[in-house]
Amino acid sequence: MGELYAGASIGEDHAGRNNLTNISISFLGAAEGVTGSRHMLDVDGTRVLVDCGLFQGRRSEARERNRDLGVDPQTVDQVVLTHAHIDHSGALPIFCRDGFRGFIHGTGATVDLAQIMLRDSGHIQESDARHFNRRLMKDARRKGKKHVNPDLEIQPLYTVEDAALCDAKFKTIGYQQRREIEPGIFIELFDQGHIIGSASVLVTVERGAKPFRIVFSGDRGRSHKPILRDPQPYPECDVLLTETTYGNRRHENAVDMEARLAEVLKPLVERPGRAIIPAFSVGRTQNILYHLHEIFSKGTLPQMPVYVDSPLSRRATKVYANHPECYDQETKALLSDRKNPLHFEGLRYVESVEESKSLNDVDGPAVIISASGMCEGGRILHHLKRSVERENDVILIVGWQAPNTLGRRIREREREVRIFGKTYELNARVETMNGLSAHADRDDLVESVAHLKDSLQTLFLVHGERVQSEPFQKRLLGLGHRDVRIAELGQTVQLT
Numbered sequence: 001m002g003e004l005y006a007g008a009s010i011g012e013d014h015a016g017r018n019n020l021t022n023i024s025i026s027f028l029g030a031a032e033g034v035t036g037s038r039h040m041l042d043v044d045g046t047r048v049l050v051d052c053g054l055f056q057g058r059r060s061e062a063r064e065r066n067r068d069l070g071v072d073p074q075t076v077d078q079v080v081l082t083h084a085h086i087d088h089s090g091a092l093p094i095f096c097r098d099g100f101r102g103f104i105h106g107t108g109a110t111v112d113l114a115q116i117m118l119r120d121s122g123h124i125q126e127s128d129a130r131h132f133n134r135r136l137m138k139d140a141r142r143k144g145k146k147h148v149n150p151d152l153e154i155q156p157l158y159t160v161e162d163a164a165l166c167d168a169k170f171k172t173i174g175y176q177q178r179r180e181i182e183p184g185i186f187i188e189l190f191d192q193g194h195i196i197g198s199a200s201v202l203v204t205v206e207r208g209a210k211p212f213r214i215v216f217s218g219d220r221g222r223s224h225k226p227i228l229r230d231p232q233p234y235p236e237c238d239v240l241l242t243e244t245t246y247g248n249r250r251h252e253n254a255v256d257m258e259a260r261l262a263e264v265l266k267p268l269v270e271r272p273g274r275a276i277i278p279a280f281s282v283g284r285t286q287n288i289l290y291h292l293h294e295i296f297s298k299g300t301l302p303q304m305p306v307y308v309d310s311p312l313s314r315r316a317t318k319v320y321a322n323h324p325e326c327y328d329q330e331t332k333a334l335l336s337d338r339k340n341p342l343h344f345e346g347l348r349y350v351e352s353v354e355e356s357k358s359l360n361d362v363d364g365p366a367v368i369i370s371a372s373g374m375c376e377g378g379r380i381l382h383h384l385k386r387s388v389e390r391e392n393d394v395i396l397i398v399g400w401q402a403p404n405t406l407g408r409r410i411r412e413r414e415r416e417v418r419i420f421g422k423t424y425e426l427n428a429r430v431e432t433m434n435g436l437s438a439h440a441d442r443d444d445l446v447e448s449v450a451h452l453k454d455s456l457q458t459l460f461l462v463h464g465e466r467v468q469s470e471p472f473q474k475r476l477l478g479l480g481h482r483d484v485r486i487a488e489l490g491q492t493v494q495l496t
Contacts, residue, residue, distance in 0.1 A: 021207045023495040025214075025241075028070040029053060030463040031487040034245055035087040035402065037463060039216060040071060043205050046182050049079045050201055050216045052104075054090030054121075054157075058404040059128075059376065066091065066157055070490070073100040078181045079169075081106035082218025083198035084113035084282065090121050093158040096165040105181060107189060108172045109197025109323040113282060113316060115170070118163035120312045124377060125156035175199065175232075183207075193221030193231040194438050195283035196319065196326045202235050212496070213237040219245070219463070220440040220448060226290040226341070227320070229328045231440070234448060238457045239495060241487070242449060244464030245400060245439045247472030252435030258291050262300045264396055264431045268365040269302060273392030275366070276428075278380045278407055280373035281313040283438045284399055286320055286342060288369060290331075291436075293341040307359055309350040309370040309379050317342050317349075360386050364393070373399050375406035384410075385419045387428055394429040398436040442472060446479070458483045460493075 023043050029036030029051075036055035041048045055065040073095040081089055081104060092104060092114070106114065136148045173179050178188050184207040189199035201216045215237040223230040234240060252260065265275055279285045285308060296303045308314065320342060324332065334341055350356050356379050359368060370380040384406075387393040401407035409417050413430050416423050434441075440448065449459065459481060461469040469486050476484045487493075 021205060021212070021496055023205060023212060023214075024492055025239075025460070025495065026070075026492040027460075027462065027487040027489060029055065029489070030087070030243075031489040031491065032466055032469075033489070034400065034463055034465060036065065037082075037088045037218075038069065038071070038091070039241060039462070040076075041203060041214065043182075043185055044207065046185060047076050047078075048181065048185065048203065049076050050203075051082055051088040051218070052079050052091045052095055053088040054086055056087050056374065056376070057402040061404070063154070063157070069094065073098045076100055076102060078102040079104045080181070080187055080201050080203075080216075081110050081114065082192070082201055082216065083195055084110045084117050085195065085219070085280070086117060086121055088218065089114045089118065092166050092169075093118055093122060093162040096169055097158060097162040100169070102169070103171045103181070104166065104169045105171050105173055105179065105187060107175065107197040107199055109319060109326055110199070111170045111172050111197075112319045112322065113195075113197060115167060116315045116319070117282065117312065118166055119160050122156070122158055122160040122163040126159055128377070129154050129156040188235070190232040190235065191229055191326070192218055193223070193225065193228045194219040195221075196228060196323055200232075200234060202237065214239045214495075215241070217242040217448075217463075219243055219438070220445065221438055222251070222440055222444055225438070226287055227328065227331045228326055231448070234452060236455060237452070239460070240449065240452060240456055240458075241460045241462050242445065243439070244445065244461045244469040244472050246434075246437065246441045247445055247461065247464050247468040248470075249434070249441055249468065250443060251437055251441040252433065257433065257435045258294050258300075260433055260435065261288075261291050262295050264394060264433070265295075265301055265304075265365075265367070267429075268304070268392070268394065271392050272364040273390065273394065274362065274364045274368060274383075274387055275394050275396055276380070276383050276387050277367065277369045277396045277398060278373050278375050278384075279369050279371065279398055281310050281371045282316045284373060284436065285310070285313045285369055285371075286317060287436055287438065288398065289344075289347065290341040292347075292367065293339075293344045296344070296346065297339070303346050304365040304367060305362070306347045306367045307350055307362070307369070308347070309356050309359060309368055309383070311351050312371060313369070314349040314351065356382070359383065373407070374401050375410065381406075381419055385422075385424065388417065388419070388424045389427045391427050391429070394431055397430065397432045400437065400439070442475070445472065446475065449476070449481070450479075453479070453481050456481070458485065458495075460485050460487045462487045
């Protein structure tokens with residue numbers, strides 16, 4: 001059931017009659033939760049989807065939720081991407097396979113990243129399906145059966161071939177370039193400083209006597225972070241959707257992250273051990289490398305081997321190298337001095353499975369950075385299996401961990417954890433560094449909307465669990481914001 005927006009119509013004609021344009025937003029994902037970002041803007045039946053992400057979390061739940069995206073791709077006219085993270089872009093191959101006829105708009109860096117990330121996601125989907133079906137076959141054989149019930153087998157959500165279908169749909173757009181994507185509907189992107197290419201999206205509807213402006217925040221980054229420029233302010237608008245991933249949390253000071261990381265790693269030198277860092281391949285990995293480069297180049301800690309065990313991380317780092325227009329001045333100065341924080345002595349990017357397996361023989365001191373960031377798949381599981389019971393090793397959690405994931409259980413220091421179906425005691429030291437997060441915290445988010453307090457008609461809180469969004473809502477209302485609402489999953493809100 002739709003909800004009527006409290007404001008007036010977009011505009012009135014000179015005769016005083018309402019010149020109505022019907023605009024609504026449907027929250028198809030990342031509402032009352034953090035992943036699967038999909039927000040549908042409907043303007044008189046023209047449908048623009050901002051972000052097209054996959055739900056990430058416990059595998060069984062993710063598989064179920066991702067099979068129903070809540071929208072028929074053939075009914076969507078255009079897609080706009082805020083950035084390339086899979087929880088914002090990962091459903092695009094399904095769209096392109098199932099009949100989406102429009103274009104996918106994003107910055108050049110976002111498009112470059114999305115092309116490699118979607119293929120990687122397709123590979124994971126295929127591998128997971130093969131692995132699951134092999135286990136079914138083994139179980140059947142143990143029971144004396146020659147065949148598996150076909151109804152029990154799973155099919156990949158999409159394939160590498162499906163992901164490649166997206167390539168022809170991408171259209172790049174620079175920051176602060178205005179583009180008409182449908183008659184009377186314009187978009188403009190503003191740098192968000194979250195990962196390379198990330199943006200907030202201003203959608204301007206000019207189908208009435210007065211323009212109507214809606215901003216979608218995507219994921220907002222933090223100021224004073226390495227490599228990327230600081231987030232740009234949101235432009236003036238009537239309606240804003242803002243993320244609230246950390247709407248009730250303050251991060252550690254980003255300036256102190258280098259010292260904190262050195263503190264975490266120092267025991268590995270005194271009692272040789274390994275630091276296992278589950279990290280998303282895009283954004284988090286590059287920020288960690290930047291800080292490690294600084295620690296070793298300044299002599300804060302002696303040089304130790306650093307392994308990035310993720311083919312995707314290597315390819316993503318190449319995208320970073322190809323888009324220096326997104327760098328901040330400090331990183332540009334380093335590069336001009338021929339000091340590359342993403343390629344330094346002792347750093348090794350691991351490609352092959354054989355190389356990855358050889359890291360089992362590395363006792364330390366060493367740093368191993370691997371994906372996935374929530375420990376729900378990928379090579380990180382093999383490194384955790386090797387290190388989780390070793391008292392000299394440390395598992396460093398550097399990002400948000402979804403409920404019911406292995407990463408969340410490790411972060412909460414559960415006594416035992418299961419990896420590949422086997423139970424292990426959690427003896428390794430566990431450290432958490434929220435300051436490395438690429439997401440704005442509560443104070444950043446409050447500041448980001450402060451200049452809109454008197455002009456903004458409605459502010460919708462998305463991309464956050466209620467334990468984060470509810471306190472943030474109360475805080476904004478207490479600061480004088482007039483209409484602050486927590487978006488509900490599946491809800492459609494009429495704006496005019």
